[in-house]
Amino acid sequence: MSDPLSQRPTRIRVDLGAIGHNLDAIRAHTGRPVMGIVKANAYGHGLVPVARHLEARGVEQLGVAFVEEGIALRRAGIRVPILVMGGIFGRQAPEFIAHELEITVSSIDKLRQVEAAAEQLGRPATVHLKIDTGMERIGVHSYSAAPFIEAALASRWCRIKGIYSHLACADDPGHPMTARQLERFLEACAHFERLGAPMPLRHLANSGGVLHFPETWLDLVRPGIALYGVLPDPASRPALPLRPALALHSRVVYFKVVRAGASVSYGASWHAATDTRVVTIPIGYGDGWPRALSSRGEVLVRGIRRPIVGRICMDQFMVDLGPQGTAYNEDEVVLIGTQGGESIRVEAVAKAAGTIPYEILTGLNERIPREYTGGEPAMAG
Missing domain, CATH: 3.20.20.10 (Alanine racemase)
Incomplete structure (x- = not known):
């Protein structure tokens, strides 16, 4: 029987090659x-x-x-x-x-x-x-x-x-x-x-x-x-060609139509202005995804930025696709990283959450499996 963690749709992907690139860039820059x-x-x-x-x-x-x-x-x-x-x-x-x-x-x-x-x-x-x-x-x-x-x-x-x-x-x-x-x-x-x-x-x-x-x-x-590959502060200058090494992905686990006026998630803090399509993503603050992103953060679904709506739960959160948006169960969702022609950097996530990139990255805990590319040998965790 396979490891249940290996089947979890929420995953961190770490590009070790990007870390090596950044190391080389720092060495070349500083000597x-x-x-x-x-x-x-x-x-x-x-x-x-x-x-x-x-x-x-x-x-x-x-x-x-x-x-x-x-x-x-x-x-x-x-x-x-x-x-x-x-x-x-x-x-x-x-x-x-x-x-x-x-x-x-x-x-x-x-x-x-x-x-x-x-x-x-x-x-x-x-x-x-x-x-x-x-x-x-x-x-x-x-x-x-x-x-x-x-x-x-x-x-x-x-x-x-x-x-x-x-x-x-x-x-x-x-x-x-x-x-x-x-x-x-x-x-x-x-x-x-x-x-x-x-x-x-x-x-x-x-x-x-x-x-x-x-x-x-x-x-x-x-x-x-x-x-x-992350800048330490919004005031920082991108003085080096740094490459982000971490991407955070999940998948759609549920799709529903929410009627106009209906509320979403705990506290009924967000209401649909019109009939809209909402999907559920299986990651929450129990994984280190900040609750402060409730009705403030964004994710990528089919290469389109979509807003997080309602309060983020311990293990799940909801995303509004709009009245005409489309997604299917098991479609990939990008929380940090690139999909299509769009990207979400951890710096933007931190800004939306009212914190710093350090806290976002270090808060992603061991409930999320990690996959590694660009290293020798290839490793998974």
Whole structure:
């Protein structure tokens, strides 16, 4: 008997070739080594398949948010260096070291915890020092970096591979915050020179930095959403020939005629102005398709944009074909992607939902099967 998930009409299709194309475009644009960010299930594209493809394309480093993601990659056989960028708990430190994961050290206290774990295991830890230049998230403030760097250099069990910070406003090419953050970061890095110590790998540029701020590229760039062919913000400039890697498709599961004046879905918030044809699509907010798209989003049916009507349900939503529109059960419906001569980009979906593309992509959960093309070997999930 076949896997029931393989029969679900709702599917995510990931073009690994597009991700490889974007990696090449970013390399050509920046001339820098790349840390491919694959946290949050590779922005909804699939952690292990994407990481395998990036490794096969020679990416220099991978970045994840949590130690669990790093361990999952190691267990899948990924050998490329992996930096865990999130804050850590002291009791997790041995797991980082055991799985050869690079650790973000964000304070002297965290440094001591990592150092103690490494000494106990008899294995040095590879660390990246996190400097806070304006996010106020994790990391030592740039103006307090000197004693932090001195402590790290004095550590017998911590090998400093990198030093980094995170840009808060680089998605907007006109925002002055990026210049201030770069200045603060470089001032913190200068402590290595003052102490006569070798400069570690400096990395600062996220997708916005890659697109808009060449001065932030430094020694390595860390593209996230741009790697998947998506612009991080409406203010972003399409400075590179990026190709979207993810498409979301489903199929018509039901067709009906709704009489004029009848309401559709929960809350009776939408009423048909005239007799109209409505189809039901088997995906909902339980899959991560935002309820905020209720009576606001669009899909493609037979190459024509059609509006979502009524409230999106947990597992289904309805689409108005109009009085003369035609569709049959099992016709393909495109939520993100291209059909005929029309396309719906994830940026447009995010705008309609009042959110950002990151939230749309990472919200698409594991209920939706994923299919992969353009990679070696072909994979499905």
